[in-house]
Amino acid sequence: MISIQNGSHLASTYCALAILKIVGYNLSNMDSESILTSMRSLQQPDGSFMPIHIGAERDLRFLYCAAAICFMLNNWNGMDREKAKEYILNCQSYDGGFGLTPGSESHGGATYCAIASLRLMGFIGDDCLSNASAPSSKANIQSLLDWSLQRQVADGGIQGRPNKPSDTCYAFWIGATMGTLGANKFIDEKALRSFLLTCQSECGGFGKFPQELPDLYHSYYGLAAFSILGEAGLKPLCLELGVTEAAATGL
Numbered sequence: 001m002i003s004i005q006n007g008s009h010l011a012s013t014y015c016a017l018a019i020l021k022i023v024g025y026n027l028s029n030m031d032s033e034s035i036l037t038s039m040r041s042l043q044q045p046d047g048s049f050m051p052i053h054i055g056a057e058r059d060l061r062f063l064y065c066a067a068a069i070c071f072m073l074n075n076w077n078g079m080d081r082e083k084a085k086e087y088i089l090n091c092q093s094y095d096g097g098f099g100l101t102p103g104s105e106s107h108g109g110a111t112y113c114a115i116a117s118l119r120l121m122g123f124i125g126d127d128c129l130s131n132a133s134a135p136s137s138k139a140n141i142q143s144l145l146d147w148s149l150q151r152q153v154a155d156g157g158i159q160g161r162p163n164k165p166s167d168t169c170y171a172f173w174i175g176a177t178m179g180t181l182g183a184n185k186f187i188d189e190k191a192l193r194s195f196l197l198t199c200q201s202e203c204g205g206f207g208k209f210p211q212e213l214p215d216l217y218h219s220y221y222g223l224a225a226f227s228i229l230g231e232a233g234l235k236p237l238c239l240e241l242g243v244t245e246a247a248a249t250g251l
């Protein structure tokens with residue numbers, strides 16, 4: 001038996017490449033073939049991805065990581081895009097949102113992974129809303145918009161699922177989904193901005209909920225949400241990669 005020390009993981013690979021893009025490293029200097037060859041064997045017959053080679057859960061999170069990796073390396077040899085698309089479409093629930101796996105409950109994070117992956121893979125264009133019935137997009141965009149819009153609740157914040165409290169990070173997961181679909185004009189921006197400000201800590205950074213202590217994860221997505229809202233002083237985001245446009249395009 002071969003023991004694998006510190007084996008590679010799709011989420012770590014995605015994060016590493018995104019960080020390299022953010023610091024301006026030219027990814028064409030990397031050995032992308034070995035990354036892509038390794039990744040290709042992680043795709044399952046149903047189109048989903050497993051994150052590691054020794055077996056693990058498989059769902060939309062790792063499919064998203066794989067799509068983002070191929071996009072950043074500008075090489076799609078690491079995955080079968082048609083199969084991946086089929087898996088994503090199987091994850092859309094009866095209520096319009098996407099679950100992490102086929103048949104599971106709709107969730108803001110899974111919905112972002114689905115729509116961002118379709119965008120990265122080239123199945124969703126800039127004119128998605130006017131082209132919602134195009135054959136390339138079999139996702140039910142209308143019911144997805146309905147589900148997404150219903151996630152903004154009375155306090156102005158955005159929840160990840162029905163009957164859950166508003167949470168800073170879903171302002172990004174749902175806001176970026178709406179933005180990718182060209183529909184963020186339907187968000188009540190003023191109310192969302194007010195909610196996010198209540199989650200900003202006096203110590204700096206953002207917490208998950210109002211008056212909570214800040215953490216790095218919610219601070220990042222709090223700022224990302226403010227960028228989607230067009231806050232002055234923040235750079236525009238590449239919504240589907242979750243980094244600035246400047247980092248995504250290497251400018």
Ligand SMILES: [Zn+2]
Pocket residue numbers: 167168169170208218
């Ligand atoms: Zn959160």
